[in-house]
Amino acid sequence: xxxxxxxxxxxxxxxxxxPVGWARANLFSSWASTAVTLVLGYVILRAVTGLFDWAVxxxxxxxxxxxxxxxxxxxxxxxxxxxxxxxxxxxKYRLILFGRYPFAEQWRPFICVLLFIGLYIVSAMRRFWRKxxxxxxxxxxTLIGILxxxxxxxxxxxxxxxxxxxxxxxxxxxxGIALAFPLAILVALGRRSTGMPAVKxxxxxxxxxxxxxxxxxxxxxxSVMFPLFMPPGIxxxxxxxxxxxxxxxxxxxxxxxxRGGLQALPRGQxxxxxxxxxxxxxxxxxxxLPQALRLVIxxxxxxxxxxxxxxxxxxxxxLFDLLTMGKVALSDPPWxxxxxxxYITLGLIYIAFxxxxxxxxxxxxxxxxxxxxx
Amino acid sequence: MSQAASTTYAGDFMGSQPAITxxxxxxxxxxxxxxxxxSLTVGQRERVVVCGPSGSxxxxxxxxxxRLEVHxxxxxxxxxxxxxxxxxxxxxxxxxxxxxxxxxxxxPHLTILENCTLAPIWVRKMPRAEAEDLAMDLLKRxxxxxxxxxxxxxxxGGQQQRVAIARALCMRPKIMLFDEPTSALDPEMIKEVLDTxxxxxxxxxTMICVTHEMGFARQVADRVVFMDQGxxxxxxxxxxxxxxxxxxxxxxxxxxxxxGH
Numbered sequence: 001x002x003x004x005x006x007x008x009x010x011x012x013x014x015x016x017x018x019p020v021g022w023a024r025a026n027l028f029s030s031w032a033s034t035a036v037t038l039v040l041g042y043v044i045l046r047a048v049t050g051l052f053d054w055a056v057x058x059x060x061x062x063x064x065x066x067x068x069x070x071x072x073x074x075x076x077x078x079x080x081x082x083x084x085x086x087x088x089x090x091x092k093y094r095l096i097l098f099g100r101y102p103f104a105e106q107w108r109p110f111i112c113v114l115l116f117i118g119l120y121i122v123s124a125m126r127r128f129w130r131k132x133x134x135x136x137x138x139x140x141x142t143l144i145g146i147l148x149x150x151x152x153x154x155x156x157x158x159x160x161x162x163x164x165x166x167x168x169x170x171x172x173x174x175x176g177i178a179l180a181f182p183l184a185i186l187v188a189l190g191r192r193s194t195g196m197p198a199v200k201x202x203x204x205x206x207x208x209x210x211x212x213x214x215x216x217x218x219x220x221x222x223s224v225m226f227p228l229f230m231p232p233g234i235x236x237x238x239x240x241x242x243x244x245x246x247x248x249x250x251x252x253x254x255x256x257x258x259r260g261g262l263q264a265l266p267r268g269q270x271x272x273x274x275x276x277x278x279x280x281x282x283x284x285x286x287x288x289l290p291q292a293l294r295l296v297i298x299x300x301x302x303x304x305x306x307x308x309x310x311x312x313x314x315x316x317x318x319l320f321d322l323l324t325m326g327k328v329a330l331s332d333p334p335w336x337x338x339x340x341x342x343y344i345t346l347g348l349i350y351i352a353f354x355x356x357x358x359x360x361x362x363x364x365x366x367x368x369x370x371x372x373x374x
Numbered sequence: 375m376s377q378a379a380s381t382t383y384a385g386d387f388m389g390s391q392p393a394i395t396x397x398x399x400x401x402x403x404x405x406x407x408x409x410x411x412x413s414l415t416v417g418q419r420e421r422v423v424v425c426g427p428s429g430s431x432x433x434x435x436x437x438x439x440x441r442l443e444v445h446x447x448x449x450x451x452x453x454x455x456x457x458x459x460x461x462x463x464x465x466x467x468x469x470x471x472x473x474x475x476x477x478x479x480x481x482p483h484l485t486i487l488e489n490c491t492l493a494p495i496w497v498r499k500m501p502r503a504e505a506e507d508l509a510m511d512l513l514k515r516x517x518x519x520x521x522x523x524x525x526x527x528x529x530x531g532g533q534q535q536r537v538a539i540a541r542a543l544c545m546r547p548k549i550m551l552f553d554e555p556t557s558a559l560d561p562e563m564i565k566e567v568l569d570t571x572x573x574x575x576x577x578x579x580t581m582i583c584v585t586h587e588m589g590f591a592r593q594v595a596d597r598v599v600f601m602d603q604g605x606x607x608x609x610x611x612x613x614x615x616x617x618x619x620x621x622x623x624x625x626x627x628x629x630x631x632x633x634g635h
Contacts, residue, residue: 271442272479276493277468290483
């Protein structure tokens with residue numbers, strides 16, 4: 001009755017190893033599957049080669065300019081069915097990226113964009129996750145402010161009516177997310193507080209009110225109606241008003257995401273912290289939030305990406321963000337018919353930022369998840 | 375059975391003041407009356423085991439002692455401090471009272487060592503190096519110093535519960551509360567946790583332990599308290615309680631758990 005243990009057998013060799021095996025198992029496993037593979041393969045091949053022909057082989061990269069500096073786009077016009085006219089980008093990229101910022105001073109917003117990107121990279125690295133990071137942020141953002149506004153250190157002053165393009169988008173997105181996130185955490189905590197019903201009602205009211213209206217109407221409120229409520233003589237800058245609207249709007253959504261994380265956490269975690277004598281704030285910042293935020297990295301990044309793109313809605317209140325500058329560039333008569341090229345370029349810029357965010361979040365999830373398998 | 379409930383404890387526990395006093399404590403969840411006139415006095419260095427069927431209020435009672443649950447009537451005095459809405463008094467009580475939970479409740483995002491040093495550093499303001507030395511000493515005492523740099527998820531249930539005990543001891547508590555510490559463990563791991571608790575009991579710690587481990591009760595308890603339907607039905611030495619139960623409810627309960635084992 002005491003049988004010998006079942007002998008350990010090697011895993012059987014399967015023919016599904018290697019690219020050929022994979023293709024056989026996934027693409028050609030039956031005649032129906034083979035047919036679908038062939039049809040789709042043909043469609044994809046046609047689309048890709050067509051795009052490649054249009055975007056690269058038949059594309060026109062530059063056009064001649066007449067002696068008044070006006071581009072002659074007739075070659076592009078005749079070629080428009082066969083190939084892209086990237087000359088529009090070559091001609092307008094500085095307008096699109098930096099807006100109406102004085103041409104000779106555009107190195108300043110350029111450096112600001114690099115500073116923003118550098119800031120993102122540093123913030124993304126876990127070994128910089130310490131108190132000094134706040135200082136790095138403060139210093140970088142101050143530097144960006146000095147560079148953009150000027151007026152000191154021999155830089156000519158450039159009022160923010162002249163700002164535009166990528167810096168506006170990055171400013172709105174960075175300040176929007178960086179300030180909305182802590183606000184969202186406070187709102188989420190307030191919404192869950194049991195001891196303070198007034199705070200809780202305020203937080204619930206805030207979230208429900210903001211979620212109940214479209215971002216566009218919040219922006220309209222900020223830009224058109226808000227000045228009506230202010231006493232005469234007080235004029236808050238338009239960019240600042242849009243920025244505040246974006247922060248308030250993003251915070252309401254992020255608060256709900258954070259609250260989801262707080263709710264997913266087992267009650268025992270808070271109880272264990274209580275039992276050890278940690279007070280509310282220590283419990284929250286040492287035990288609850290590190291775990292809750294980790295749980296909601298995917299929806300958080302989802303919301304971040306959404307808001308990065310939603311900053312383009314400020315075009316409605318006359319701020320010149322990246323997308324608006326694309327439209328402005330297209331209003332130049334010689335280039336009016338080349339919107340496809342401009343929008344593809346804008347799309348690629350947005351994709352670069354958003355893809356970096358999602359790629360990073362997946363890495364972060366994996367890295368943080370490794371430590372705690374429950 | 376209020377007379378049995380107010381059993382006095384043996385003379386050698388009569389220090390200057392009792393460690394824990396519950397006086398006619400009542401608690402309701404909505405309209406459900408979960409603690410009914412519970413009175414209990416635990417002396418310094420006394421070891422009390424609380425048993426009773428599920429839903430008898432034993433966990434609720436022990437959780438009232440460090441105010442994880444709030445009682446609505448009566449008085450609870452721990453180490454000379456009455457539990458009220460006063461948060462400062464509550465903080466001082468919680469610093470002196472360690473608790474071990476059924477579900478361990480280790481912090482999964484921190485290593486074992488960080489789990490142990492967190493409260494000494496942030497609550498007791500102990501220097502990090504000192505807290506780490508203390509934590510390593512206690513991890514040695516619960517026999518898992520080699521796991522210090524792992525995360526809770528990498529440990530077995532028994533090991534996690536021993537870490538939870540070490541974590542509570544790192545605060546140098548005067549009183550330890552155990553809320554069914556072995557109920558969530560696989561049978562082969564119960565012994566390692568009970569051994570740790572026995573060692574702790576023998577070191578003279580004041581303990582209240584909610585458990586169904588009658589062997590543990592026999593070995594270390596000075597007194598066994600039997601609860602049913604929110605009240606203390608009977609209490610006495612483990613020998614007296616197990617050999618000569620004074621009530622039908624205790625008899626029924628004992629027959630049920632003995633059959634279960």
